Amino acid sequence: xxxxxxxxxxxxxxxxxxxxxxxxxxxxxxxxxxxxxxxxxxxxxxxxxxxxxxxxxxxxxxxxxxxxxxxxxxxxxxxxxxxxxxxxxxxxxxxxxxxxxxxxxxxxxxxxxxxxxxxxxxxxxxxxxxxxxxxxxxxxxxxxxxxxxxxxxxxxxxxxxxxxxxxxxxxxxxxxxxxxxxxxxxxxxxxxxxxxxxxxxxxxxxxxxxxxxxxxxxxxxxxxxxxxxxxxxxxxxxxxxxxxxxxxxxxxxxxxxxxxxxxxxxxxxxxxxxxxxxxxxxxxxxxxxxxxxxxxxxxxx
Amino acid sequence: xxxxxxxxxxxxxxxxxxxxxxxxxxxxxxxxxxxxxxxxxxxxxxxxxxxxxxxxxxxxxxxxxxxxxxxxxxxxxxxxxxxxxxxxxxxxxxxxxxxxxxxxxxxxxxxxxxxxxxxxxxxxxxxxxxxxxxxxxxxxxxxxxxxxxxxxxxxxxxxxxxxxxxxxxxxxxxxxxxxxxxxxxxxxxxxxxxxxxxxxxxxxxxxxxxxxxxxxxxxxxxxxxxxxxxxxxxxxxxxxxxxxxxxxxxxxxxxxxxxxxxxxxxxxxxxxxxxxxxxxxxxxxxxxxxxxxxxxxxx
Numbered sequence: 001x002x003x004x005x006x007x008x009x010x011x012x013x014x015x016x017x018x019x020x021x022x023x024x025x026x027x028x029x030x031x032x033x034x035x036x037x038x039x040x041x042x043x044x045x046x047x048x049x050x051x052x053x054x055x056x057x058x059x060x061x062x063x064x065x066x067x068x069x070x071x072x073x074x075x076x077x078x079x080x081x082x083x084x085x086x087x088x089x090x091x092x093x094x095x096x097x098x099x100x101x102x103x104x105x106x107x108x109x110x111x112x113x114x115x116x117x118x119x120x121x122x123x124x125x126x127x128x129x130x131x132x133x134x135x136x137x138x139x140x141x142x143x144x145x146x147x148x149x150x151x152x153x154x155x156x157x158x159x160x161x162x163x164x165x166x167x168x169x170x171x172x173x174x175x176x177x178x179x180x181x182x183x184x185x186x187x188x189x190x191x192x193x194x195x196x197x198x199x200x201x202x203x204x205x206x207x208x209x210x211x212x213x214x215x216x217x218x219x220x221x222x223x224x225x226x227x228x229x230x231x232x233x234x235x236x237x238x239x240x241x242x243x244x245x246x247x248x249x250x251x252x253x254x255x256x257x258x259x260x261x262x263x264x265x266x267x268x269x270x271x272x273x274x275x276x277x278x279x280x281x282x283x284x285x286x287x288x289x290x291x292x293x294x295x296x297x298x299x300x301x
Numbered sequence: 302x303x304x305x306x307x308x309x310x311x312x313x314x315x316x317x318x319x320x321x322x323x324x325x326x327x328x329x330x331x332x333x334x335x336x337x338x339x340x341x342x343x344x345x346x347x348x349x350x351x352x353x354x355x356x357x358x359x360x361x362x363x364x365x366x367x368x369x370x371x372x373x374x375x376x377x378x379x380x381x382x383x384x385x386x387x388x389x390x391x392x393x394x395x396x397x398x399x400x401x402x403x404x405x406x407x408x409x410x411x412x413x414x415x416x417x418x419x420x421x422x423x424x425x426x427x428x429x430x431x432x433x434x435x436x437x438x439x440x441x442x443x444x445x446x447x448x449x450x451x452x453x454x455x456x457x458x459x460x461x462x463x464x465x466x467x468x469x470x471x472x473x474x475x476x477x478x479x480x481x482x483x484x485x486x487x488x489x490x491x492x493x494x495x496x497x498x499x500x501x502x503x504x505x506x507x508x509x510x511x512x513x514x515x516x517x518x519x520x521x522x523x524x525x526x527x528x529x530x531x532x533x534x535x536x537x538x539x540x541x542x543x544x545x546x547x548x549x550x551x552x553x554x555x556x557x558x559x560x561x562x563x564x565x566x567x568x569x570x571x572x573x574x575x576x577x578x579x580x581x582x583x584x585x586x587x588x589x590x591x592x593x594x595x596x597x598x599x600x
Contacts, residue, residue, distance in 0.1 A: 017502035018421030022429060025414045025473065029432045032448065032470045033439075039447035099331055112586055113335045116342075119582035119589065120575040121531030123548045127555050127571050128341045131348065131564060132361065142360040172341070180590050225438075226593075232440050236533040240552055257442040262538070267446065274442040281438055 037278065044272040050265035061272035071273060073248045074256045081167050081252065082231035088171040089227055090220065093178025098208055100179070101186045111183070115176035122173065126240025129169035130156065162242055162249045170237060174230065178223045185219035186212065225288070232281060253277050349373060349569035356564050372565035376573055380566050382550035383542075383557065389570055392550035396530060396577075398461055399546055403468035404525045410469065411476025411521060416510050418477075419484035420492045421502070430481065436474040445538060452539070459541030467535045472528065476521055479595050483517040484510070523585050524592035527578040547574045 044062070047055040065071050096114055100107055117125065132138050135154040143151040155161035189212055197207045235254040238244055244251040244259075253273060260270035344361050350368040351359070359365075378388040385391075418426045448467065449458060457463040487510075495505045536546035545553075551574045555567045582589050 018417045018423040021413050021417040021421075021502065022423060022426065024410055025429050025433060025477070028470050028473050029429060029436075031451070032444065033432070033436050036444040036447035036451070037439075039450075040443050043446070096334060099327060099334070102327055104327065104331060108586070110331055110335055112583070113338050115586075115590070116579065116582060117338065118593070119527055119578045121533065121548055121578070123531075123533050123552050124571050124575045127551070127567065128345055130555070131568060132341055132344055134564075137356065137564065138361055142362055145360050172338070176338075177593060181594060184594060229438055236548075239533070240556070243556065254440060254442055258445075258534075261442070261446055270442075271446065274440065277440050278443045281440065285438055 040271045041275050043267055044275050046268055048267040048271075050267070052267055057268075061268040062276070065269055065272050065276065068269075070248050070251060071253070071256055074251045074253045077163055077248075077250060078231065078234075078252050081163055081170075081234070081250075082228070084164070084167045085170050085174075085231060086224060086227045088167065089175040089178045090223060092171065092175040093223065094182050094213075094216075096175070096179040097182035097186055098212075100183055111180070114179050117173045118176045120173070122234075122236035123240040125169055125173045126237045126242075129165065129172070130241050133165055156242065157246055159246050159249045162246060166238065166241055166250050169241060170230075170234070173237075174227060177226065181219045181223050182216060185216045189215055228284070232277065345568045345572050348565055349376075349572055351565050353561075353563060353565060372563070372569040373573070375563070376554070376566045376569035380554045380563075380570060381558070383545070383553045389547060389550055389554070389573055392545060392547035393573070395540070395544045395550075396547040399464050399468070399536070399540065399544070400526065400529050402461075402465045403472075403529045404522055406465060407469045407472035407476045407525055408518060408521045410473065411480045412511075412514060412518070413506065414473075414477055415480025415484050416506055417502075418481050419487075420489070420505070420510070430477065433474045433477055436471070437478075441471065441534060449538065458539065459544075461540070461544055464535060464540040464544065464546075467539045468529055468532070471535070472525055475524065479517055479521050479524070479592070480514075482595065483514070487513060519585075519588050520592045520595065523581060523588050526581055527589070530577050 043052050045056050045058060046053055047057045047060070100110060104110065133153070133156040134140075135157055140151060140153045143153070155165045193211055194207060197211055202210070233254060234252050235258060238250055238252050238255050242250040244255055254277070257270050257273045257277070260266045260273065347364055348356060348361060349372050350370070351365040352367075352369060352371065355365050355367075376388060377390055379386055380388045382389065382392060417423060418430055448470075452458040452463050452466060457466050491509060492505065495509045500508065530546075531548065532546065533548045533552065536549050540546060540549075551570050554570050558567075
């Protein structure tokens, strides 16, 4: 930074313009990000219902939150949905990328097909799958009409299984993203490695699992971060596909918060829930960021 | 964001096996996977071309005996999107009105801020960059309620201005990331030469930096167009009932429908809503990928 800063240092007037250009950025950071987070945190310690009040109640809202079955189930759902979603996308994305890496004809056509769901919104994704999985007229009926009269696939309305079809729809939407990131990573793998592996007598699956997969760590890392953020923010998909039901079977924290902020007018509880979500994100990200910075330092020295 | 293509023409993986059986299995796998990915799109299209009688009697896979665009017409002009039953037309116009400024403003802001950070290196720049990047990971729910209060205190709640402001606020981190990384890859000497020639902040931006920014602007615009068009949450909360974007109205058509469900109309409405990002995607494939990959590189 110092070596290039010297030019601007000599001309403080010009430097001022550089600072002025950053004003919108600072405004967004300080008011819209930090300010609102602090405000949200403040409300979470009050007894606010439909309007914010200044009656401080300590951690009461947090205690109530974790006594709420709906919240506890939302968190459990998120853990299940999140881990299956990330794992599903990674496996399917990696397999598709490996298949596409075999010098196939029409690679770009396949790539376009695998990635197009990522271009459509979660609302569209949710509505399409809601229709496909419609128990009376969708997939179940289509298969029954083929002669399999006892075929049952009503997971969308099954309390114990709805979360899996929600996950399936999300995997359909996002695994193309992993495919694209992994494919970009695969193209950076030195072709001589394969020759060496073959000399050692390795089969193709073994080569991909033992040699290539470890080299794709950066792609895997990026994918996990992007998908993880998507899990925490998951709202539209649930609203469109199941509205959280049946019962609370597909309720997720982001939707819980929105419902209590705007529908049920319980600001204290909703803000407490968003602070919990925020702390979770920080708790997951901080160690990752630390590992990354340590690695960067090791590379530099 | 280097100039290296994401997908070089020559794959570096194992050479294709000589055995034709292996190649056949490979293509069978790929075709099966492609069919699985395309199948919801197929169901959407066929359902939208049927009448309700055909929807009830036939299979969701089947191509209609008498394809008709009736469902498309009602989705566009007469489906109930809430209190009114005038179809998705209004939502389409709202989405366009939201889209244009919500793309232009964040892209411009990202470009200028990225330029200032990369070339002028103002004090505190790194702090600002780092702080905004953290914004990429934070769930929106933490910001929303105070933001509603702040925006309504300045008359920016429940109107187009408000929703544009929200899109700008939350697009800032990714736009900045795109432009800063791109500018960091440009040679600093160009900038130094322009400084020696006496160029000021805006002159250098207009004459030197902007003309070189075309590729990254395309990437940023594509990312933002699909992002804003596909948004549901912000439109629902901040746009106001007169300006609800297409996604929100689509969800109303399907999930607040009273009485008999018109699945064919619902699917036609769903395709109509997905059309803009799909067209952008099909015509810009590689650029689209660069956008999502750029977001991931420094994630």
